[in-house]
Structures are given as structure tokens and as C-alpha cells.
Amino acid sequence: MENMKELPIKNTAVGIDIGSTTAKLVIVENGQVLYAKYERHYSQVRQKTVAMLADAAHLLKGKTVSVAIAGSAGLGTALSADLPFVQEVFATAETVRTLAPETDAVIELGGEDAKIIFFDGGLDERMNGSCAGGTGAFIDQMATLLDVTNDEMDELSLAYSRIYPIASRCGVFAKTDIQPLLNQGARKEDIAASIYQAVVNQTIAGLAQGRKIGGNVMFLGGPLYYCKGLRARFMKTLKLDEEHAAFPPYALYAVSLGAALYGDKQKKPLAFEELFQRLQNSVGEKEELSTTPPLFANEEEYEVFSARHGKATAEFGVLEDYRGKAYLGIDCGSTTTKLVLISEDNKILYTYYDSNKGNPVQIVKEQLGIIYSRMHEDAKICGSGVTGYGEELICHAFHTDAGLVETMAHYSAAKYFNPKVDFILDIGGQDIKCFKVHNDSIDSIILNEACSSGCGSFIETFARSMGYTVEEFAKKGLFGNAPVDLGTRCTVFMNSSVKQAQKDGASVENISAGLSVSVVKNAIYKVIRAANADELGKEIVVQGGTFMNDAVLRSFEKEIGRNVIRPKIAPLMGAFGAALHAKSLNLETSSLLSKEEIQVFTHTAKGITCGGCGNRCHMTVNTFGTGEKYISGNQCEKGAGIRTEGEPLPNLYARKRELLVSRESKPGKKKLGLPLALGTFELLPLWHGIFTALGYEVVVSEFSTRKTYMKGQYSIPSDTACYPAKIMHGHMEELIEKGCDILFYPALTYNMDEHNSDNHYNCPVVAYYAELLNGNMESVKDVKFFFPYLNVNDEKACAKELYAYLQKHAPEENHTKKDCKKAVAKGMADYRAHMAAVRAEGEKAVDFARKHGKKILILAGRPYHIDPEICHGIDKLAVSLGFVVVSEDSIAHLAKVPPVQVLNQWTYHSRLYAAAQFAAENKDVELVQMVSFGCGVDAITTDEVRAILEKQGKLYTQLKIDEITNLGAVRIRLRSMLGALEERARKEGNQNGR
């Protein structure tokens, strides 16, 4: 480390920093750094510490040294070796203060933590909250996903040409955004840079929280030291020039240097030999861990288990020898691509399973080439089917005969192994899918939400980070004597549970076994929400790549207390099902590209932005050698260049948007702004009416876009609040930019009483968000922000309260009591008219659907879910699938709230129950519930809505939405639902026919 200031350490000091993935050791003597070492510890925390110290022994022998340990995984070591411990952020601050006192802010990214320290204007040290992991470990995961090394990813990112929006909340979310981009063929260069940008956004949104990062900014930690691309993104986003961005040579060692400084100040030096001895003694020490019983008591148990599962196998044939018709199935999944070729008698002739390496098209091309070259000339592919995330891309590229939704493909395959199957659980790389089968048709489909995908790829990345392959890691888990209890939340939480286990000295064996148990518990309790095995089913088939891991399979059987069938081709089930489906088409010839066509096949992908509407979708244009194009990433048909024929289907979401903003404003003395977010989506007519009547020029903010969110992102104090609330900040900024003198968003404990619930509250966030805005938005201080507490259920009281408030806060306007009364009356009338119009439109849409024989879909959520940025065009997607879309509030009056098992006390939520009842009562009506991530109230409503629907044998589908939503996954869910409905209709038709 050259050009470094001298450290104020006279004697010898050792600083040890043990982070989540790496260990760092420095030796400082006479103010100089004598030695510095940085290594991955592969969770062998204590062994590594001793080994690193041993490596440096030649410098320390016979000396008296002072020492301190820092780092998230170092606490346990420090305690059991009785050495001083210093919190890592504190240590960093110490180093920076000593070596670069001119620094105003420090951004430090570590393996799993992100930290910001502000020095100017009052020291402020911050760490990421527990739901915002994803920094170093996140970048590692993403590199794995792109199938490149970290260095390669860095290299790639420097050659980017565009940035895609990638969710920045946590790794799991980001992954679900990146996967479709990969599948759609976006350039790796662009994705790499976008990943870094996501890290930057997360750091700023999650940590700065309204405080501006400026002046001299120092960047520390591994990722920022190694990734030039990441540095570039930070500098660009924070608008820093070379002079104000510092990347010091000690970026990796800031914490360990701080520990050395701290250790020196303790004035408790000890002989090096003593230090070494103490650390060595700590290696064997074990702390008490929460554990579960081992997966197998002994080897014999494992053998019995293996023999049992060995029986569930498919028959295989030899590709080269086979003559006759063959059928191809392709499963283009989120992380892997699978191919299966079967014979007329369902023998498997060829299989392929591997990571799609970010380019599934290339892989399918290669594989088809191999199959064609090995096939006998008397054999012929007579049918081909494709399923999975990449279905459409592959279908367009290779002209397969059929595309089918994943759920259907899996069901066909499972039925082949157990015709009586009544429950299928598939845990793949990214998804957990499970469905119940009732009367030979799929009865209910449950998919994991974006937040809980602690699935296969999680174990894989973990195994790799600890230096094992998945297979080795799984094998180790089988015989862990005491699997660690790691909790069941999302990946990030599991990551920190593992960190804790490592700190406490758990072995790799027990961590591996513990992870398997966690994945299983996550699937059963968090995703499926089952209380016991009987709720799942009697004839259970499990599949998907993750179940090839015997530790996972065993954990599952133990957890539900029942044996299940895992076909030997578990990871290939989707492709196998697609092949079976292709066979069932009974075609003479397949439209699949021929041997010759494959040889000359080419594929290029280019990113563009659609200008079709305000959504500005980022799309990828795939061009194939034949000159054909396939466009992906679009939210509606417009982008794909398709025009729908005939009368467009009613879409209440679009209609409500029109109704809401069709309000005239008169010029007035003062401009009053209404932020179009949260409660305003329903009460806009009321406030608009009131303030227009009072003589204000009312300005309403526009429907949100991603930009709206970014505009206000800087002042959001609670990152885990829901997106509809967080976007409010952007609306406020927008209104201020538009020159409003006054902003208005009232605090309403109570919403409108619609007399169908026990009470009529707003949720706490809708009710009191104004208080938060007032406390956290600097810009609001430049204007007037009115947020009275009002009673909207009593015109008289409302007028009185409004009058009192205006008297106090705007006395210069001289509003009279009478004015207020008249204004409130006008507003109420406007509001009632608006709601009546919404209901009338709802009825009209229902009539339309019935006249034209269309299915009705209630897209149930809250009024603010009609915001195109919040529902991400799901309404349009549903319309494009042939549904007439209505909103919950447009038809809630057509049914009565059924008796519910919860306290029905929120106005908006009560409509959900009525809407569900309407769907339950009507054959042609289906309901899909949209739930914003972080919505606490929906933890209560979702179970209830499901119960209302299922009581009448209806399917329940829930879509969790957030900042960014993977429309590909939504499409699969809606299509699965459609598939299941068609299947049911077909069954019923058959029965009636008999």
C-alpha cells in the first residue's frame, strides 16, 4: 500500500477483519503497514484466522502485539479467544478519520453488508436493513447467473450501451428481473452494467434516506475495489468527478486497519505466542446452536431410501438405433434449459440438462444439431413442444409445433409416473410450483412469490461460495449429525442465518443439511401454507432440479411424514411433459426447423424502447437468420406490432383512469396540488370538487412512471413500506416542480363507510402517510403542505374541521364557514357521482362479457392499483389473454360481503370480500388478487379471499407486485389459470355428454 499516510501506531498492532465471505489481516508497525492479506474463508472462520496468522508468524515471532478483531463473523472468535472486538463500521470511521480526514462520506460495500458513513455535519453511520442484502454476495450471484467470472462481468459492464431497470430491493427480486432479460436475449454487457446500477440505486435508496451524498466521497470494500464498472456507475449517479471520488489503496483493509488502531488504543498488548494459542484454542470450541435431527440416522437408512427412489425411473432407448416417429420436448426454464426426445412408446432417446448460460437459443440450436446428427435416417421428429419462461422465444426461433404452459407440461409428466397423482411439487432453480389435482384436472396452482424464492439456485450459489459443487455440497448434507436451524424466510435472511451459524462454528455438513430443511419448510409453510401432510395430498410427485438433491428430498419426506415419488428424470419433467404433449398432437410432420435449417440458423438480439404508450417498455428485438423477428419485453400487443381486431374488450382499469382524470380545473389565485397516489385514487373527485369550489386552481400529478419513483426515492425513510406508498414522494416532488403553492393529502383514520363492514378504517399507511411526508421531505418545507384530520363520513363535521384548519393555516384566504360547507357538499356530490359511474361501468362490462361470451376477470386490489406503474400493465395483459377486466370496486355492489372469519374493518378490503363473493357466485367470473409487497393487511385478506373462492370450488390466484414485476411470471400464472379453466370446462362437457 503505497502513498499512505503514516498511522499513529508506535508498536506492533494486528487488525483482523472477518466478514461474511472474506477474512482480512493487517500488521502495522512503527506507523507502517507491514503486511496485509485478503482471503476467502469459505465459512471456516476460525481455522482461517489461525492459518492467516500462522502465515504471518515470521513477522511477529517473539514480539508483543496489540490486537483487535472486527467484522460480522468475527464476534464469536473474539469472544471465545477473549480478544477485543470492535464493530466494523466504527472501525472504518476510525481509519478514515486518521488517514483521510478531508472525507465527507464513505460508501463501503462488503460481502453482505452495505454501509454509509457521513462525516460532514454530524457523524452518521448507517448499515443496510435486514431486508436489503445483496451487495458483494449479490454481485457474485448475478455473475453466476450470467455464467461469467466477476472479472469478466466487470469487463462486460464497461462496454454497455443501455441500462435496464432492475429491482434494487434485494437479490431475489433482481434475479427475477434479470432472468427474463437473459431469456429474451438481452446483451450481457447491458445486463452487467444494469446489475451494478441496481447496486448503486439500492445503496442510495436504502441507506442515504434523504441525506445527500456529496463532497469528498470515499469508496471502500471488496466489490468497489475490484469492479471498475461498479465504480463508474457510482460516480455517474452521484455526479462525482475524479477529484471528489477516492478509491484508496487500502479499500480492502479499512476495517482491519481500524481494528489495528482500536487494538493499539486498548493498551493491552500480549505476546504473539499467547495470541496464537488463544485463537488456536477457540477453533475447537463450539457454541450452542439451534439444530434439528439428522436426515439419516445411519448409512443403512440412506440405502433403503436410495433403493426406493431408484424404482421411479423411465425407460430409455438408444437414439442411434431407433427408427420411427420421435417427439421432442423443450423446457426453457429460468436458469436451465432441458430437452427430451421420446419414442413412439415413450422411451427416452435423448436428454439434455444444463444451465442456459444466458443464451438458451444458442443451446437449443446446438442440441438440435446433435440430435439430428445422431438420429438414424429412418427416424423422424413428428412433433415438438416447448414450455417454460423462454417458451415464446424458442417457439419463434425454432418453429416448434406447440407451446404449453409449464403447469400443464408438469402435470402430463407426473401423470405418466403416477396416474393417481393428486399433488405435484416442483422446486426448480427459481420457482416453486405446486398444484393439486382433483378429478383429473388441476385444481389449484400455487407459485412462489418473488420474495420467497429460496430455491435451487440459492443452494447452488451457496455451495459455490463455500467452494463445493452442488453435488458435493448435497452429499455432505446427507450425514450432517445436527443440521442447523436456519429459518424459513427469503434468501437474504437465510444468508444471514448461515452467517450466524458460521460464526458459531457449524460444520459445512450441518449447514448444507440445514439449508435443505429450510428450502423444504419454505415451500411447505411459506409458499403452500399447509399445516399438515394431508392438506397436500396422498399421491405426491416431486420434481424439479432441486429435488435431485437427496438431502432436500429426504427433508421433504421427513417434514410431511410420508413417502413421495421422485422420478429419476425429476429435472426433466417439464421437457418430458412437453414431449408427451407433442406426441398427443398426432402430427405427421413437425414444423420444427430441419437439419439443414439448423445449420444456417443465426440469432441476434437488440434492445429498444417502445414508444407506443406511456409505459415505455424496454423491449428486446430478436432477429433470426430467416429474417423473422420476435419482440419481447413488451407489456401489451402494441409493442409487438399486433393490432387487435374488432371491438376492444372492456378494461375497467383503463376506464377508471379515464374517469378519474377527466376533471376540469379553473384558474385560481393559488395552485393547489393533489398527489395522485394512495387514497387520492379514490377521493380525488372529493378533494378536486372541494378546492375548485373554494377557488383554487387544482393541479393533479400525472399517473406514475418509474421516473416518478426515482424522483422521490431520496426521501423515503422506510424501505420496506409498500411501493404505492413510496411512490407518493415522487408525486409530491412533481407537484412542487409544477409550481404548486399548496399540497394537499389529508390524514384519514377512517375511510368512507360503505356499510358492509364492522368498521371503515384506512390502513395505517394510507391513513397517516402525510405525517411521514411532512417529516421527511425537505422540498415540502418550501411550500405549504395541508394535511388535516378529517371525517369524510359526515359532511357537516368535515366542513367544520376543514374550516377550522383553513382558518389556522390559510387565514389570508378568508374562507368562510359557508364557503367550506358549500365546497364540501360539492365535493361529496362529485365523489358520489364518480363512484356511481365506476359501478355503472362495472355493470356495463359484465353485460358486455355476457353478451359476447367472454370470461370476466376481477383484478382485485386497491384503488391505487390502477396506477399503470403500480400494476405494471397487468390489466392490459389480462385483456390480451381474452378477459374482460373489472376492478373490485366496480362490481363489489353486485354481491354481499359473506360471513368472514376475520375482523372486516377496512373499507377497501371489505370490497375484496364482496368481489370474491361475486366471483364465487358466478360461473363466468374469475378473480385474481394483486398484493403489493410489504402490505401487512393483505396477510389477513388473502387467506380470506381464497377461502371465499374455494368454498365454491373456484381457483384462487394471487399476484405479488412491487417496484418491478416480472410480467413473464404473471403471464404464466394467468395462462395456467386459463389452462386449468379450459381443462375443467372440457371435463364438465364430457360428463354432461355422458
Add this chain to the structure above:
Amino acid sequence: MEDKKRVLFTEEMRKDYTILVPTMLPIHFRLICRVLNHYGYKAEVMDGKSEKIKEYGLKYVHNDACYPALLVIGQMIDALESGKYDPHKVAFLYFQTGGGCRASNYIFLMRKAFEKAGYPYVPIISMSLTGLESNPGFKLTLPMLVKGISGVLYGDLLMDLKNQCRPYETVPGATESLAQEWEDRLYDDIVSKRFSYRRIKKNYRRIARSFAELPMDRSVKKPKVGIVGEIFVKFSPLGNNNLEEFLISEGAQPVLPGLMEFCLYCVYNMVADVDLYGGSKFKRRIMNFVYKFLLKKQGDMNRIIAEEGFDPPLDFEEARQGVQEIIGIGVKMGEGWLLTAEMLSLIKDGVNNIICTQPFGCLPNHICGKGMMKPLKEKYPQVNLVAVDYDPGATKINQENRIKLMLSNAKPPEEKAAEKEPALV
């Protein structure tokens, strides 16, 4: 709704049913249970120590529901499954708040969980300050209520004195055993024939004095760390991974506003509701009377604490009025404005280090906890605030690391080293 389906706690059951109370504040709840026993109910506080609580919670409660719901219901199912009780002979008593927070749905989540676990017949008695579902076998009488309130105040007193003494005790364990001794004595005293307000005040005095007489070394001042937040995770060692213990072991002095504050907050909201949204003036008058009454009783206790040389607990009325410069007191869901008020009062009392505890994704706390930190910091730049999320998946190490960071700034490290030395005995 669906009232007829609800399993009632009948007069019959009163005779031989055990009423189990999930734990939150061990001392308070034990005293309250004693009052119930005295009036003929077989009540028992659960100890919350079973390993399986979390697991049962995760299994039977929607995982996105709040963590306290999970822990409370987990305790209940654990008791039913433990084999310690005959499930046909137990009922549960639960204290709840009601209002616009989703916590008012706990009772329904409990019934759902019981159904799912196969105990649909177990009655649940919900008790709240805002009214309760009627159960023929359970009647709250005025003497019961009065004794219950004194139980709350005694609990607050012991909790407060314990936290003020433990960090400074020179005989390890002395504070704890004194508190235990008093808890046992009060256990009988609270239902004795000699129960009177005069006697209660005398007890306050005797308790405070005995704590003041503990051998303590106050030569090195320890940093005070306030704990505020969602009521369950703030108070319950089960919910917050033994936060008080942890702080003491790190050489800090925990400062916890008491349970009575929460009661006062609930009562006052009924007064404020009428002011803000209209309603029965009579109800307002009654509630205002109750508010003033409780305030007075708490004031008596606080005064005695101060007179015996301890830091007095926060002045509720002052806190309520002061908070309005930061947040409106119409914010009444969950802990609402009380949370902000407690932070503000702690700061004003010189407690500059504050941990705001909340279950992950707690809705009201987005506003009143994390949402009010910036305005508080603006006004009082010296404060050292940290928000810590509690959750079945959140790890202790993550929480402790954040708290440690806060503590490192609570005092210069040089002092810390000095404190590590055992105090002179």
C-alpha cells in the same frame, strides 16, 4: 359477524378450565394472573421458553402476518400440543388493542390457527380497554380492574428500578433477587385484605428504598439506551431476543417506558377521537376522567421513584403535549404517536441512544418509528437512533451488530475498555 360460531367461555368452564395467558411482560402478567386467581379463575402465564413456539407460529399463522401474532399463537399451540394440559380444559386469555392496525385481527388469526391445528373448541377470551367480546363465564368487575391496574403499576415500578440498578450492582444478581423477592411479596399483597391505595403507595416507597439500598458503584456512568417500539417486541424477551439482557451485558443501561404509558395512550385516543371526528360527548367525559385518574396514579408512583433518588420515568402528559410538534396525535393505529412521544421524551430526559424495535413490515411503525427519525434528528442532532427489525428469520447477529454499532457511538471506546474491568467488589 359469525358471532354464533364463536366458542364461548361459559359459566361451566369457569369451574375447571385453566386460563392460559401468553407471556409478554413476565412480572406484570404474573401479578395480573394472581388477581384473576383471586376472583376464581384458574389463570396461568405461559413462560414462553419452549423451543417450538416459533415453529408452531410459522406453521399455523400466515407468514406475512406480524411477528408478535406468530409468537403469541405459537405459544398457544405449543401449550395445547405439549401434553401439559387437557386441551378440553383450557381457555386462552389475550389482551388486545383494536383499532385500524392489523393487530386487531389477532383474535381471528388465533381462531383460524386453532381450527387448522385441530382445536376449534378451545375458547379465547379477548380483553381490551376498548371493550371485549362477551363471554358468560368471564366478567371483569371493578375491584378486579383496580387490582389489575395496580399490578400494571407495580410491574412498571419493578421493571424500571431493575433497569436502573442492574448495570451498577456490585454483587452480581443482587438486583434480580431483590426484584424477585418483591414480586413474590406483591403476589400475595395484591390480593390481601389490606389492599388499599395507601398501602400501595407505602409499598412503592418501600420498594424504591430497598432498591436504593442495593450496593452499587456509580462512579463510571454507563450510557443509557432507550427501548421503544411495537409493544410486544419492545417488552417481550421472547420477541426481542433478550434485548435488555444484551444491553446490560454490553455495559449499557436500558430505559424502558412502562406498560401504563400504553394504557394511557389507548384511553386518551378515545378522548382525541371525539375531538377529531365527533361522537358522544358523554363518552369523552368518562374517558377523560379515566385518563386523569390513571395519570394521577402513575404520577404518584413516578414521584416516589424520583424522591428515592432514581431517574423519574417520563411524564406522560408532557410527552403527549410535546409530541405534537413532530406528529399529530390523530395517529392512533398500533403504537401511533406514543412511539414518537416516547422517543422525544427520552431525548428530552437526556437518553440520546434509542433503539426502535419493530416486527418486520410493521405498518404503523413505517410512519411513527422510522418515519419520524429524520425530524427528530433534525431537532436533536446529538441523538443516536437505530431501528431494529424482529422477525422469525432475522438473526440475532444481524440485530446485535446494528445495536453494537449504535453502542460504539454511544461512548468513546476508551471508556469502554475501562468498563470491561469488573467493578470493585
